[in-house]
Amino acid sequence: MKNSDFNQRRLQATPRGVGVMCDFYAQQADNATLTDVEGAEYIDFAAGIAVLNTGHRHAKVVEAIEKQLAHFTHTAYQIVPYESYVGLAEKINELTPIQEETKTAFFTTGAEAVENAIKIARCHTGRPGVIAFGGAFHGRTYMTMALTGKVKPYKTGFGPFPGSVFHAAYPSDARGISVQESIRSLESLFQCDIDPQQVAAIIFEPVQGEGGFNVAPAEFVSALRAICDQHGIVLIADEVQSGFARTGKMFAMQHYVHQADLMTMAKSLAGGMPLSAVAGKAAIMDSPLPGGLGGTYAGNPLSIAAAHAVIDVINEEQLCERAVHLGGKLRAVLEEAQEVCPALAYVRGVGSMMAAEFSDPASGKPSAAAAQAVQKHALAQGLLLLTCGQHGNIIRFLYPLTIPEAQFDKALAIVKNALESVS
Incomplete structure (x- = not known):
């Protein structure tokens, strides 16, 4: 053919x-x-x-998947758990640049990770609002489409979208948007659209993916951290595209002094197998009730095995x-x-x-x-x-x-x- x-x-x-x-x-x-x-x-x-x-x-990733195939391909972790899921969570907790006690939950796609991060933030704060940024890409599901800061082709013909989602300007030298202008646009949302005491989360990409690889200035990340601390808002770093050695560190957030409360990851986590994760401060991650997080295929054992191998390869090579x-x-x-x-x-x-x-x-x-x-x-x-x-x-x-x-x-x-x- x-x-x-x-x-x-x-x-x-x-x-x-x-x-x-x-x-x-x-x-x-x-x-x-x-x-x-x-x-x-x-x-x-x-x-x-x-x-x-x-x-x-990669030979080590293929070997890990083949080894897991000889045991089982699926039990649904929420029904019958397996050690490899727990072991991978322990590895991610250790690698994630969050100093406080950290916990990790696994899902299947990047969009799922983002959706669950929003769920966790809303559950933790009891607030509805979420702020994202222009040029952002967070996924193609309804909540993640609402968060995404680009209309065509991702939003065209699909509205209306979930409410209580707002967009501020992301810093960009190419578009003449300074850090100060970006923060002013965020403060304008607080004045015109939503009380900061009603905002559950601010989600941003340390390096925008679909938006054009715009790198967040350190001053911008510091300002976001200060605003979130001032108003009790959960800061979410979307590392779906920037994670797992792409930026020269395991995670892009390691380039900054300040840390996020939650982080989303997927893509290169499992070397081509479908796997995503939300990692973050244990006190926030533990907010949802048992059963509030998960999914039939979330943390699939073949993908988990691949992810263990990916982390080993990143370190060894x-x-x-x-x-x-x-x-x-x-x-x-x-x-x-x-x-x-x-x-x-x-x-x-x-x-x-x-x-x-x-x-x-x-x-x-x-x-x-x-x-x-x-x-x-x-x-x-x-x-x-x-x-x-x-x-x-x-x-x-x-x-x-x-x-x-x-x-x-x-x-x-x-x-x-x-x-x-x-x-």
């Missing part, structure tokens, strides 16, 4: 609402290499949208340090390319969570066309890149942190060539 044959079947069998970027179909994947059904190979700088920090089919190394090489290529690619307006990120933002050199307006041209040129040379941002004018780089050095250098050459092609 050819890619075109599968594509015709897809168009007939699946709805258009499930958007698909590539017109080729995966047959095999190993570390940072994808092979399609026709034998063409691609260097994967998408990694399943930041899911594969340890690469496709020093992937936090490797994220810094690879990200430094990428940043150098991007910044050098700015001299020959006027459309490349901003290069930003931390560790290996890097992004390139494009704008029209004449008008200064966001240029999705330039980002798409770079993406298309790279794909023609066998490199898979993702776009993001409210205007679709940003390319994000999400390669496996285990990518071989020679293959990474080859990919950087393609990136450089693609940027020069739109100069």
Whole structure:
């Protein structure tokens, strides 16, 4: 069968609402290499949208899943528990950058983790309100759509959304939003829309994912912590995309002095297996009654086994340090390319969570066309890149942190060539 044959079947069998970027179909994947059904190979700088920090089919992750398969695949942890769930919770509690006693609960998707974090915060405070930020992405369920700060395509045609959700401005040099302006927008919500004593939680991404890899300034995180402390609000850090070595530390919140009360995580937690988590201060996590948290597949034993292996691989292969190394090489290529690619307006990120933002050199307006041209040129040379941002004018780089050095250098050459092609 050819890619075109599968594509015709897809168009007939699946709805258009499930958007698909590539017109080729995966047959095999190993570390940072994808092979399609026709034998063409691609260097994967998408990694399943930041899911594969340890690469496709890491040997230790595969071994852990196979070992668990020999015992059982499902009992529902809430019915018949298993030690591996408890052991993983202990590991996450130790790794999470929260100084107080910490507890962790597991779920299946990032959106589930966010929804449960909101549930826990509301239960703990007895308040309804939640504040998120413009440009945020927190998921596609109704509560997480309400939290997400981008309309098209995530919210278009799906309203109305849950109430008591408000948005403030997220700091961004590219959009001219200072930390002071962001905090003023938050204080304006308290004056115009909701009493801070009615706010259960403020949720933010330390590094925005879909929003364009905007890195939260330290001053911003400090201000959020002070506001939450002043008004008894739960501060939630959404680390679904930024967690597990991507930014050069296990969690992006480790780059800051101040800490969150709750943290959500998913994506690279289990190396491609569906698993998410909420970790946080024990006094807050214990607020819901028994049965208030969970899910049929929450903490699936195969995913739990994979996550144990992922954490071991991150430590053994020093992937936090490797994220810094690879990200430094990428940043150098991007910044050098700015001299020959006027459309490349901003290069930003931390560790290996890097992004390139494009704008029209004449008008200064966001240029999705330039980002798409770079993406298309790279794909023609066998490199898979993702776009993001409210205007679709940003390319994000999400390669496996285990990518071989020679293959990474080859990919950087393609990136450089693609940027020069739109100069």
